[in-house]
Amino acid sequence: MFNFDEVIDREGTSCVKYDKREMAFGTKDILPMWVADMDFKSPPCIIDAVRKSCDHGVFGYTFKPENSDTAFINWVRQRYNWEVKREWISSSPGVVSAIPLTIRCLTNAGDKVLIQTPVYPPFHSSVKGCGRELVRSPLKEENGHYSVDWDDFENKLKSGVKMFILCNSHNPVGRVWSMDELQRMGELCYKYSVVIFSDEIHADLALFGNRHTVMASISEEISSITVTAMAPSKTFNIAGLLNSVIVISSPEILSCYNREISTLHLDLGNLFSHVAMEAAYIYGAEWLEDLKKYLEKNVDFCHDFITQNIPAVKMVKPEGSFLLWLDFRKSGYSHNEVKDRLINISKLGLNDGLSFGSNGKGFFRMNIGAPISVVREGLERLKRAF
Numbered sequence: 001m002f003n004f005d006e007v008i009d010r011e012g013t014s015c016v017k018y019d020k021r022e023m024a025f026g027t028k029d030i031l032p033m034w035v036a037d038m039d040f041k042s043p044p045c046i047i048d049a050v051r052k053s054c055d056h057g058v059f060g061y062t063f064k065p066e067n068s069d070t071a072f073i074n075w076v077r078q079r080y081n082w083e084v085k086r087e088w089i090s091s092s093p094g095v096v097s098a099i100p101l102t103i104r105c106l107t108n109a110g111d112k113v114l115i116q117t118p119v120y121p122p123f124h125s126s127v128k129g130c131g132r133e134l135v136r137s138p139l140k141e142e143n144g145h146y147s148v149d150w151d152d153f154e155n156k157l158k159s160g161v162k163m164f165i166l167c168n169s170h171n172p173v174g175r176v177w178s179m180d181e182l183q184r185m186g187e188l189c190y191k192y193s194v195v196i197f198s199d200e201i202h203a204d205l206a207l208f209g210n211r212h213t214v215m216a217s218i219s220e221e222i223s224s225i226t227v228t229a230m231a232p233s234k235t236f237n238i239a240g241l242l243n244s245v246i247v248i249s250s251p252e253i254l255s256c257y258n259r260e261i262s263t264l265h266l267d268l269g270n271l272f273s274h275v276a277m278e279a280a281y282i283y284g285a286e287w288l289e290d291l292k293k294y295l296e297k298n299v300d301f302c303h304d305f306i307t308q309n310i311p312a313v314k315m316v317k318p319e320g321s322f323l324l325w326l327d328f329r330k331s332g333y334s335h336n337e338v339k340d341r342l343i344n345i346s347k348l349g350l351n352d353g354l355s356f357g358s359n360g361k362g363f364f365r366m367n368i369g370a371p372i373s374v375v376r377e378g379l380e381r382l383k384r385a386f
């Protein structure tokens with residue numbers, strides 16, 4: 001019903017994915033399949049709402065309207081069976097900004113903060129940038145499937161870690177963590193008094209019948225130590241509008257977070273982003289269902305194509321979102337040779353696996369949130385070099 005096949009020229013729109021190619025890859029002559037936004041138009045309900053707000057013509061100071069919170073509360077109740085109280089809700093321009101903000105609130109200089117590698121690069125840089133000690137618990141990889149190394153995870157928690165940054169679902173390995181896995185992680189954090197920052201920005205994009213579980217919805221104990229970050233930005237392709245929802249049921253953590261965000265004067269937000277968020281959560285469900293079907297087809301297509309045509313590259317289907325974690329370790333090329341071939345022979349812009357942690361060596365991340373014609377072109381290019 002919605003047209004995800006339309007190829008839209010994004011060049012010259014100050015778009016990171018296209019207009020920063022030269023900076024990232026040393027050349028503009030590549031097909032960009034890196035930065036995690038999609039090449040699709042946002043749903044008509046969002047475009048209409050933003051247009052209406054634009055037509056009003058006065059763009060003065062704004063604040064997040066109650067309706068937006070109501071829409072969010074209903075959205076997560078229906079989708080995740082999660083009961084959020086209005087007074088638990090705060091905000092942040094982006095999910096990433098909320099990470100250092102929370103680190104600053106809840107830990108002190110030099111404290112240990114845990115992440116599960118390979119993981120989204122800002123998890124690493126936020127911890128380091130705040131002058132905290134980065135502790136890594138590498139995920140266990142078996143035949144392309146990633147899981148928690150429970151002994152390592154618990155040993156790290158025990159070692160004096162103060163905060164754990166969870167990626168739920170996981171970028172880049174594509175795991176939609178199961179309820180059991182989350183419960184076990186959450187209970188261990190509770191046992192060792194470790195606060196959880198649960199980045200759930202990819203929640204709405206669980207694919208192939210996988211169900212997203214909100215970490216904080218598992219129990220009151222886990223909720224009491226968890227800061228949850230969600231957003232309509234990945235789901236509805238509105239990352240450039242900058243708006244996310246932060247949910248904190250602990251009054252102490254919430255008041256500390258709110259103090260920080262209002263000190264930075266980041267609490268008012270952006271007029272268009274509020275309008276977009278409200279429209280997304282009230283009217284966006286139908287578009288989202290179509291999008292997910294389209295993404296599933298893209299994933300299936302990539303899997304078939306790679307399996308049949310590029311034996312040097314291994315792909316395991318992600319359980320959610322639009323990012324493929326491609327394994328080049330059996331290609332016969334070193335990591336740097338793969339990188340060089342991707343840019344210079346395939347003329348493809350993928351994310352370097354090493355930016356997600358040292359166990360990302362031999363991997364590159366490919367964004368397939370694009371019309372199938374673009375994805376097909378990307379795969380043909382990949383085949384040229386491998």
Ligand SMILES: Cc1ncc(COP(=O)(O)O)c(C=O)c1O
Nearest residue numbers: 036094095096097120171199201
């Ligand atoms: C796990 C994860 N968190 C956060 C972000 C970005 O969040 P924001 O744009 O809201 O700062 C991304 C974008 O790729 C992501 O993958």
